[in-house]
Amino acid sequence: MIQTVEALEVSVHALGVRAGARGGDARSAAEDSLEDYAFRYVPRSFRRWSALSVGGTALGSIAFLADFSIGASVGLEHGTTNAVLGILLASVIIFVVGFPVAYYAARYNLDLDLIARGSGFGYHGSIITTVVFAGFTCIFFALEGAIMAQGLEVAVGIPLPVGYVISTVVVIPIVIYGMRALERLQFWTTPLWLALALLPLIWVVFTQPDAVTEFIGFEGASDGTVSFSAVVASAAVCFALTPQLAEQIDYIRVMPPRRAANSRSWWAAFVFSGPGWVIFSGTKQVIGLFLAVYLVTKVDPALADRAAEPVKQFLGMYQSLVPDWIALALVLLLIVVAQVKINVTNAYSGSLAWSNVYTRVKKRYPGRTVFVIFNLAIALSLMLMDVFSLISFVLSLYANVVMAWFVTISADIVINKHLLRLSPLFPEFRRGMLHNWNPVGPVSVGLASLLSLLCFAGAFGPAMQPFSVLIAIGVAVVVTPLMAIATRGRYYLRRTSDGIPSPILDSEGNPSGERLRCHVTGYTFERPDMLASAESGPRGELQFVSSLALTLDDSDRYVLPAEPATTLHPDGRGRML
Numbered sequence: 001m002i003q004t005v006e007a008l009e010v011s012v013h014a015l016g017v018r019a020g021a022r023g024g025d026a027r028s029a030a031e032d033s034l035e036d037y038a039f040r041y042v043p044r045s046f047r048r049w050s051a052l053s054v055g056g057t058a059l060g061s062i063a064f065l066a067d068f069s070i071g072a073s074v075g076l077e078h079g080t081t082n083a084v085l086g087i088l089l090a091s092v093i094i095f096v097v098g099f100p101v102a103y104y105a106a107r108y109n110l111d112l113d114l115i116a117r118g119s120g121f122g123y124h125g126s127i128i129t130t131v132v133f134a135g136f137t138c139i140f141f142a143l144e145g146a147i148m149a150q151g152l153e154v155a156v157g158i159p160l161p162v163g164y165v166i167s168t169v170v171v172i173p174i175v176i177y178g179m180r181a182l183e184r185l186q187f188w189t190t191p192l193w194l195a196l197a198l199l200p201l202i203w204v205v206f207t208q209p210d211a212v213t214e215f216i217g218f219e220g221a222s223d224g225t226v227s228f229s230a231v232v233a234s235a236a237v238c239f240a241l242t243p244q245l246a247e248q249i250d251y252i253r254v255m256p257p258r259r260a261a262n263s264r265s266w267w268a269a270f271v272f273s274g275p276g277w278v279i280f281s282g283t284k285q286v287i288g289l290f291l292a293v294y295l296v297t298k299v300d301p302a303l304a305d306r307a308a309e310p311v312k313q314f315l316g317m318y319q320s321l322v323p324d325w326i327a328l329a330l331v332l333l334l335i336v337v338a339q340v341k342i343n344v345t346n347a348y349s350g351s352l353a354w355s356n357v358y359t360r361v362k363k364r365y366p367g368r369t370v371f372v373i374f375n376l377a378i379a380l381s382l383m384l385m386d387v388f389s390l391i392s393f394v395l396s397l398y399a400n401v402v403m404a405w406f407v408t409i410s411a412d413i414v415i416n417k418h419l420l421r422l423s424p425l426f427p428e429f430r431r432g433m434l435h436n437w438n439p440v441g442p443v444s445v446g447l448a449s450l451l452s453l454l455c456f457a458g459a460f461g462p463a464m465q466p467f468s469v470l471i472a473i474g475v476a477v478v479v480t481p482l483m484a485i486a487t488r489g490r491y492y493l494r495r496t497s498d499g500i501p502s503p504i505l506d507s508e509g510n511p512s513g514e515r516l517r518c519h520v521t522g523y524t525f526e527r528p529d530m531l532a533s534a535e536s537g538p539r540g541e542l543q544f545v546s547s548l549a550l551t552l553d554d555s556d557r558y559v560l561p562a563e564p565a566t567t568l569h570p571d572g573r574g575r576m577l
Contacts, residue, residue, distance in 0.1 A: 040548050041429070042109040043526040044513040047254045051262055055269030056190070058251035062244070062277050063193045064342035065310040065335070066143045068288030070241070070395065072308035074234040075289035076296075079220035082227065083289055086234025091282035093235075093473070095275045097406055098245040100413040102274035104427050105249040106266075107258065108511060108528075112246045112409075113356050118428035120412040120441030120480065122491065127360065128442060130353045132405050136243035137350030138375060139394065141168075142382035144339050144346070149383070150311040151335030155328045164383040168376050171344045189337050196334040200317050201287060204294065214297045215290050233466035240395035241281060242402050247349045248277050257510035291317060311335060350375035363554040400456055400472045404448035407476035408441055415481045416440070422489035426504065430531055431550040432559040433498060438491040440483040448475035494562045499532025500544065518546040520558060533558045 049057075075083035104115050112133060116126035149163025158166070205212060222230060252274050258266045272279075291313035295303050299316040306312055314334055318327035354371040387394060416423035428434055452472035455464050498504070504527055506512050512527040519533060525546045533545040535558055545558045 040551070041114070041511065041526070041528045042253050043529065044257065044511075045526070047109065047256050049254060049256070051255055051266040051269040054252060054255050055273035058248050058273035059190070059277065059280070062248075062280050062284075062342070063190070063338045064140065064144055064244075065147050065338050066140060067241070067281050067284035068291065068310045068313060069143075069147070069308050070237055071285030071288035072292035072313065073305075074237050074285075075218065075220055076292055076305065076308060077221050078230040078234050079222050079224050080215060080218040080289060080293065081224075082222070082230040083220070083234045084286060085226070085231045086236075087238055087282050087285045089231060090235040090238035090241075091278045094239070094242050094245070094278045097403075097410045097473075098242070098275040098278070100410050101406070102245060102249060102252065102270070104413060106252045106255040106270045106274060107509075108427050109253050109255070110427060110429060111253055111352065111356075112249050113353065114429035115413075115427050116409055116441065117434055118424065118426075118492065119409050120416065120423070120438055120444070120484070120492075122436050122438035122441070123431055123434040124360065124436040125438055125442055127357050128445065129405050129409070130357050132401060133243050133246045134350050134353035134357070134375070136398070136402065137247070137346045137353065138378040138382060139387065139398065140244075141343050141346040141350070141376070141379035142387050144343050145379060146383050146386075146388035147310050148335050148339035150309060150388075151332055151339075154311055154315065155332035161384065164380060167339060167343070168380045168383075171340060171347050172372065172376070189341055193334070193337050193341065196330060196337070197287075197314075200314075200321055201291075203321060204317060208298070211290075211294050211298060215293045218293045218297070229463075229466045232470060236399055236466065236469045237395050238282075238285065239399035239403050239469050241278075242399070242406050244277060244281065245275065245406070247345050248274055250345075250349045250352060257506075257508065257513075259508055259510075288313065346379070347372055347375055350379075359551060363552055365552060396469075397453075397456060399469050400452035401445075401449045403469050404445045404452060404472040404476050407473050408444040408448070408480050411444075411477050411480040412440065412484070415477075416484040416489070420481055420484060420489075422484040423492050428493060430498070430529075430547040432531055433493060433495050435491050435494050439487060440480060440491065443483050444476050444479040447479055448472045451475055495560060496563060498530075499542070499560055500527070500530060502527060504528055516544045518549055519543040520545050520549040520553070532560060534560050 071083065071087060074086060077083075078086070101112065101115060104119075105111065108115075113126050113130045116129045117123055121129060145164055145167035146160075148167040149158075149160050152158040152163040152166065153160055217224075252270060255266065255270065256262065288308075288310070292307040295307040295313060295316045299320065303312060311331060315327055315331045318330050321327075322330070351368050351371040351374075354374055355365065355368050358371065359365045412423055417425050449472065452468045452475070454460065455471050456468035458465055500516070502512070502514055504512055514527040515524040516527060516530045517524045518530065519535075519537070523546075525548070529547050530544045531547065531550070533543040534556075535543060535545075537543045550558060
């Protein structure tokens with residue numbers, strides 16, 4: 001990855017702070033190229049890519065093939081019309097919910113965990129959301145790895161268990177090198193992926209128009225009747241893809257500062273690679289349904305549910321156009337490229353999430369490689385348990401918790417910050433500025449998840465089961481502001497001032513690039529990452545401490561005291577005084 005002074009300093013601190021930055025640890029950490037700001041603000045010195053470059057890299061990660069399988073699964077069960085309407089419903093809601101969260105990530109250069117800290121969860125409370133997201137990366141790594149293993153079995157006869165191991169190991173060399181390696185991979189492989197996936201499809205559509213007619217009229221396992229319950233049931237599976245936005249955020253948090261000169265490219269890159277990822281995802285789901293219908297109506301009606309497997313879908317389409325041996329080669333190439341593109345992102349984002357949780361709990365950082373291996377071990381276990389065969393059930397179940405979590409954060413940003421003005425507009429994330437726990441987020445997520453899961457399990461009757469995810473969304477939207485009102489916003493901030501006289505934002509509203517020296521580590525960090533230290537200098541002068549040093553310090557010696565609760569209230573613009 002890019003070895004800026006800032007990046008090297010982070011690695012030095014991450015392993016050296018807790019032990020007093022011992023020389024041996026510091027030198028070895030300086031050679032570590034694994035740090036990608038797993039639990040801190042991304043500084044300007046690291047964000048050297050253009051907005052369009054970041055956006056293109058982020059979009060490269062949505063090449064996952066699970067979309068094709070999800071669209072096919074809901075279509076085979078509910079028919080084309082219900083499935084397409086369900087996909088559209090889910091896509092619109094995901095875009096609306098994801099927009100404010102993604103904007104905060106791109107504007108303030110924070111990952112989802114850091115945003116959640118100041119958006120209703122507190123410094124330790126956001127661990128809940130991070131664990132939910134880390135679980136998503138494991139599940140989707142397993143689904144994508146299983147698809148690659150299926151491709152290896154069909155193309156070259158490799159047994160599935162061996163294919164699972166291969167699909168897991170192949171991403172490790174890329175993931176450990178961080179953002180720069182991912183940027184290069186996504187840039188060079190995206191055109192190839194698009195050509196392999198879309199050109200044959202376009203040929204089929206234009207040369208076999210009756211295939212389109214069959215697709216439009218396909219009834220699936222239902223009687224073809226369009227019903228709201230079937231539409232919602234289709235959408236429920238699609239909602240499980242919502243955490244993909246958190247993976248998009250791991251890219252768009254390195255967006256450059258938004259200025260007048262780059263405003264158009266900044267907004268275009270943000271919209272399409274941030275919340276707009278769902279446009280491409282929904283399109284792929286519809287394509288997956290088309291391919292499944294094409295298989296069962298034109299190629300092999302006996303395939304039934306196996307038509308939801310992307311390997312079968314693309315192999316059947318290729319075999320209708322080219323000789324079998326070419327079809328097998330093309331399928332293998334497509335599967336491998338797509339799987340590597342998305343699973344390096346799953347492994348990368350998952351390792352960041354796990355390292356974030358571990359570091360705050362244990363106050364030490366053993367290096368991201370440990371968490372890469374940990375994340376992949378869980379994913380491999382899920383593959384060996386054949387999670388792919390339960391894809392619809394697993395995703396429908398998981399969607400209830402996912403939407404409770406995401407809607408809570410989004411509702412806090414939109415309602416509590418901008419409408420009620422009970423939550424500070426700036427997404428605070430630094431230890432010492434926040435309470436460890438804010439009941440707003442955990443209560444909202446807990447109640448929304450509980451009620452939606454009870455509905456999913458049939459506690460409210462079979463007629464209500466398809467609506468479980470909508471219950472999660474509705475409860476989170478209502479409970480999040482109600483909790484903020486009930487607590488009068490007193491648990492958002494422990495302090496309103498970080499003790500530093502200079503502003504945290506520049507004149508254009510971007511995080512300041514001013515650099516200050518951390519007296520604990522001796523290195524400089526950018527202004528948004530710093531606080532005044534409770535420990536004065538030798539002559540009583542003001543000293544500064546980095547948020548990273550506070551994260552890894554197991555004492556409170558540098559943490560400023562809490563301010564009286566009576567001073568913690570919002571002003572007319574939603575900022576806390």
